[in-house]
Amino acid sequence: MxxxxxxxxxxxxxxxxxxxxxxxxxxxxxxxxxxxxxxxxxxxxxxxxxxxxxxxxxxxxxxxxxxxxxxxxxxxxxxxxxxxxxxxxxxxxxxxxxxxxxxxxxxxxxxxxxxxxxxxxxxxxxxxxxxxxxxxxxxxxxxxxxxxxxxDCAGCTVRLSDGTIQENPSRALAQVDNFRAHDYGLIPVERYFQLKGKRQLDYISSQGCNFRCAFCSDPFVYGRKWVGLEPVRMAMRLKELWDKYHFDDVNFQDETFFTKAGRVEALADRIVESGMKITWAATMRADQGIRLPDHVWVRCKQSGLRRLLVGVESGSNEVLKRIKKDIKIEQVYETAEKMLRFGIAGHFPFIVGFPDESDENVQATLDCAKRLRSMSPEFLTPIFYFKPYPGSALVIEAVERGFRLPETLEEWAKFDYVAGEPGPWVSPEKFELIERFKFFHELAWKKASPGKRLLQRLARYRCNKDNYRWPVEMLFMRWLAPAQTLS
Ligand code: B12
Ligand code: SF4
Known part of the structure; x- marks a missing residue:
């Protein structure tokens, strides 16, 4: 029945x-x-x-x-x-x-x-x-x-009339070109511009990802598949949106925007030809960066590429291998050099506190962040603490070893990234070191007001010497402006 x-x-x-x-x-x-x-x-x-x-x-x-x-x-x-x-x-x-x-x-x-x-x-x-x-x-x-x-509706899970929960068969990932163009008239675009403080349009040009990073939910949700918009149509659509909303910048929210170099090149060509005066930012993997031919880098820059987000995750090749990032740290430096050469800013996020991560590997991450940060004032190196987000291979491993995941929705609601909160795999001493590292490197390299120049010089001295003891400047500044929590 x-x-x-x-x-x-x-x-x-x-x-x-x-x-x-x-x-x-x-x-x-x-x-x-x-x-x-x-x-x-x-x-x-x-x-x-x-x-x-x-x-x-x-x-x-x-x-x-x-x-x-x-x-x-x-x-x-x-x-x-x-x-x-x-x-x-x-x-x-x-x-x-x-x-x-x-x-x-x-x-x-x-x-x-x-x-x-x-x-x-x-x-x-x-x-x-x-x-x-x-x-x-x-x-x-x-x-x-x-x-x-x-x-029998594929792709969804339903509660039946007798109270049982039925998971219907999955739906195959469809090409995003099959869908109607996103109708930005459904949201108050100007309000987002106002709240962001800039005329920046968020845009999604692809879904999924082909890679298999063990800390990420994407391989689980999209089964390592990727589908992306055809570039000519996308550029036309962006031009229509530009004519309507007059944005200055596009923030591509794709997981891996540079999955197909030819697609990106064609898009960049069309943006240049269209006469749109925009800048844009997107995500790139370090291995994609070194494979991308120089003429495509140049075209991207000409079309307005201003910033790339390149997930580094760890400064240690041993950890990169364990988390199945499928990149080598040398590739990160090579991509960063290219970004420097072509005048493109960078966000290079790191994760510390993977289960059983050794002190040497944490230090390798700090060294790598320090090196990238000092390459350019336009390079940022945020450091996050590993949070076992569900659906990733590392979480399955952690659970097998006794880590307890939340069970109810209320518990999941509390399972969140909060600035400064370490996971269970970071000792209090390590946490203290990382927090101080983050504070002094931020102060050392960001644009500082004249009143903070002395503090900045002090911070650079500390960073050069790797000396983060007695952080009175940090305590004082945190007292003046407490760190903001996210979510
Ligand atoms: C924008 C974004 C954010 C924004 C969210 C803004 C908002 N709208 O509220 C902000 C900056 C707040 C954010 C924060 C974080 N994010 Co975030 N974020 C993204 C990002 C880059 C884009 C999301 C997006 O718009 N995608 C485009 C749309 C079209 O895709 P989609 O959301 O997947 O939607 C599709 C389906 O999921 C589904 N769908 C989605 N919603 C609905 C609703 C209904 C009714 C239906 C039927 C279908 C449906 O249909 C859509 C079309 O196919 C994604 C990566 C990505 N590319 O998706 C990460 C991502 C979602 N974020 C992630 C993470 C880890 C975080 C952070 C923890 C990061 C951090 N360290 O701080 C925080 C905390 C999140 C929180 N708990 O508050 C993870 C997943 C997290 C998770 N398990 O929920 C992602 C996937 C990145 C990654 N690979 O790790 N994020
Ligand atoms: S971290 Fe990025 S590259 Fe790795 S699986 Fe997730 S989305 Fe793909």
Whole structure:
């Protein structure tokens, strides 16, 4: 006997009237545009559906905004990252369900992709979507609009009428070129510009990643597959958006923007030809950097490339091998040299505190960060503490060795990156050393106001000598301006 889900089976309204779909982005730090909501919202036929997006970062009373819209909505979709956004997603889902118990609530995004069944233990959530969401959400909405059950809708997990949770078969990753262009009219673009303090457009040109880093959730969620927009069409679309929104900068939010050098070259060519006066920033792996021919570097620079984010993770080749980063530290320096040569700024993030990481390997990371930081004032080397984000190979290993992952959504909501918080694999002494290192290197190389020049000279002296003892300057400055926590 086929089980039916608990969702309504009668058409909510006549298919001829546009049905309202409410999409919600929970509280978060920074004002990156809600690209996930744009992606799934734009894929719905605008003749049939009216998409309303609500972003808790913009709306001081987001709950009220959601409640004011759901009365006649077909469903509520929420994008959920692991960590603090879960508690806001829970708050909104529960509130919506209280107001309209029959309203289907759909969660998608990184956390539900990894914990699709567990999320459905929460009674205010009816459906979770795994991985790429455009096709699955469009099908869910279409089925809801026509009163059809979701029991055999691929790509999602549903709670059936008898309370059991059913994981439907996965959906194959679709080419992103098959989807409608993202409709930025669904979000208040100018508000994001205002809040960011710059006319910077966030844009996603690809999904997934071919690599296998053992600390990252991407291989689990996208199965090491990558799909990217065709460059000519993308450049035309960017030009249309530029004509409309007059942005100065594009921040490509792709996991690995430089996956295909030919695609990037063609895009850069078209940006130059289009006459758009923009700069842009993107992600690059160190191995991709050394493979990229010089003429493509030059073209990227001409088209406005201003900054690259190159994940280094560790200064030790031994650790890089263990975390399956599939790069060598020498490749990082080689890519950094190219960036210097072509006048491109860099963010080189590191992670310390992997399980069993030796003191020598932590020191290798600090040495590497120091070397990169001193290569250019435009090179930043943020250091994060390893947090066993779910879905990664290292986490499976840590769990096997007794690390306890959160079990409930409330616990997952507290599992978050907070500035300065070390994982269980960092001793208090190491933590102290790293925090001091971070503070003095930041002070030594960033642009300092005249009042801080003396402190800066002192910091450079400390960094050159690797002497971070008695950090009175740090204590004083932290007392003046306490460090900000994220999320
Ligand atoms: C922008 C961004 C952020 C923004 C989020 C802004 C916002 N909207 O709220 C900020 C800066 C706040 C952020 C913070 C962090 N992030 Co972040 N971030 C990203 C980034 C670069 C882009 C996200 C994006 O817009 N993607 C484009 C859209 C189209 O893709 P998508 O989100 O995957 O959405 C698709 C599907 O997931 C699905 N889907 C998504 N939502 C929904 C909702 C519904 C209803 C449906 C049906 C489907 C669906 O459909 C979409 C289209 O296919 C991603 C990497 C990436 N490229 O995705 C990392 C990423 C999501 N972040 C990650 C991490 C680790 C972090 C941090 C912990 C980093 C740190 N050290 O501080 C923090 C903390 C997060 C937190 N707990 O608050 C991880 C995953 C985390 C996780 N397990 O949840 C990612 C994948 C990067 C990585 N590979 O490690 N991040
Ligand atoms: S860290 Fe970057 S390169 Fe490695 S698997 Fe994740 S997205 Fe891919």
């Amino acid at each position: 086929t089980m039916r889900s608990t969702l309504p089976t009668e058409p909510a309204q006549s298919p001829r009237k546009r049905l309202k779909i409410v999409l919600y982005n929970p509280q978060a730090v920074f004002f990156t545009m809600p690209l996930a909501l744009l992606a799934i919202g734009s894929e719905l036929d605008p003749n049939l559906y009216e998409v309303v997006t609500i972003d808790a970062r913009l709306d001081p009373d987001a709950e009220k905004a959601v409640l004011s819209h759901i009365g006649d909505a077909l469903c509520l979709g929420i994008t959920v990252l692991t960590g603090a956004p879960i508690s806001d997603a829970l708050r909104i889902s529960r509130s919506a369900k209280r107001a309209r118990p029959d309203l289907p609530v759909v969660w998608g995004g990184w956390h539900p992709s990894m914990f699709s069944k567990e999320c459905l233990l929460e009674q205010s959530v009816d459906v979770t979507v795994r991985g790429q969401g455009e096709e699955t959400f469009a099908e869910i909405v279409d089925r809801l609009a026509h009163g059809r059950s979701l029991d």
